[in-house]
Amino acid sequence: MSIAVLEATQSPASSRPIANEFPAGPAALLVDHATKWFKVDRRKPPVMAVDDVSIRIERGEIYGLLGANGSGKSTFIRLVSGLLTLDAGRVEVFGHDLVREEMAVKRLINRVSVDAAFFKKLSPAENLSFAARLYGLDAGEARRKAALIMARLGIGEKRMGRPVEQMSRGMQQKVAIARAILTSPTLLLLDEPTTGLDPRSKLDVQSFVEELRADHEATIVLTTHDLAEADRLCGRIGILAGGRLTAEETPERLKTRVAFEYGLPPTLESAFMQYTGRSLDDDVEEGEAEPAE
Ligand SMILES: Nc1ncnc2c1ncn2[C@@H]1O[C@H](COP(=O)(O)OP(=O)(O)OP(=O)(O)O)[C@@H](O)[C@H]1O
Ligand SMILES: [Mg+2]
Structure with a gap:
């Protein structure tokens, strides 16, 4: 991965699709001045989790949302x-x-979320047939499709009958993604789909996301803390800081811009630092319950 990132850093900005090359028609996702605040303490002003964010994402795009902890990514999703x-x-x-x-x-x-309680009690097979019913798919067709998807993600038939909660987090992640794919999502929202996965599973999921876009014209919005992943997968990247969208470009242009405008190394890491104003390790979370001192 690190070699690939290095190469991407030095390559010209021409290798990726840019926004105005997308087809006409309604946007896959149009977010217009979206705002969400949380009032957690009467004595304090509300936390602006998502603050006047406007984003337009076209059909077939993979759009990455980056930002420090607490910057509003999950709230946006x-x-x-x-x-x-x-x-x-x-x-x-x-x-x-x-x-x-x-x-x-x-x-x-x-x-895609692996946190839903009902999801964990069911086996992968039950989960997939539940999703199929919910979306009005034919049961036989759904079973065939499910088996193909699970095989593609490296989940053997043996695993299909036991509750998801007995699986590792990585396996759960794959089942959750399979469930989403089964229902032929046109817009797929992935909140940290590869966090906590081992390197092989991570690559599996990443290639699968690319495949979905290429073969099924899915539009994908994902959040990640993995800048190499964002670089590899995303046609465009939006950076959130304190709930506000502080930058939005192709990965290549983000790198070029920080280099030109701020004299920083042309990397996504520089862009992240510049447009979040903080380092990757900082935690800007506010307003959540904290242990009393
Ligand atoms: N249900 C909630 N009640 C109160 N505050 C909330 C709630 N959900 C989120 N927040 C606050 O909104 C802000 C944005 O949180 P969010 O979970 O969207 O961040 P994030 O970018 O996904 O962070 P991370 O990278 O850690 O996943 C934070 O300040 C958080 O404390
Ligand atoms: Mg989050």
Whole structure:
């Protein structure tokens, strides 16, 4: 990976699709001045988790959201998936308004999370047939497709019958992704899909994400703390800092820009430091319960 990153750093900015090369029609995801705040302490102002963010993502894009801990990435994903309600602004998925056309949007979105309790109690097979029923897929067709997807992700048939909670986190991640893929998501929201995976599983998931985009024209929004991953996968990267979008470019342009404008090395790491104003290890989380001193 490190060699690939080094090469990417030095390559010209021409190898990736840029925003204006995408097809016409409604954006896969249109986020217009989205704002979400959390009031945790009456005596303090609310935490602006997502602060006036506007993003347009075209069909077939892989869009990466970067940012320090607590910068609003997961809140953004939850807003777009309809798990949280907007305090201001609006979200459209393929031209459908998230609030007014909730059912249409839910069918077009898949959010991958391994944290849902019901998900863990079921076996992979049960999970997949549940998802298939929910989305009105034919059972036989769904089973065939599920077996193919699981094989592609390296999960053998033996594992298909036992509860997901008995699997390792990496395996759970794969089942969650398989479940999302099975329902032919048009917009796939992945919140840290590769965090905690071993290097091989990580590569599996990364190549699978690329495959989905290439073969199924899926649009993918993912968050990650892995800059090499963002560089490899994402056509464009948005950087969040304190809930605000501070930069949005192709990886190559981000690198060129920090080099030109700030005299920093042309790397995504420099861009991250510049546009978050902090280092990767800093934690800007606020407002959550902290142990009393
Ligand atoms: N349910 C909640 N109640 C109160 N505050 C919240 C809640 N969810 C998130 N926040 C706050 O909103 C801000 C953004 O959090 P969020 O989880 O979106 O960050 P993140 O970028 O996903 O961080 P990480 O990289 O650690 O996953 C933080 O200050 C967090 O404490
Ligand atoms: Mg998060």
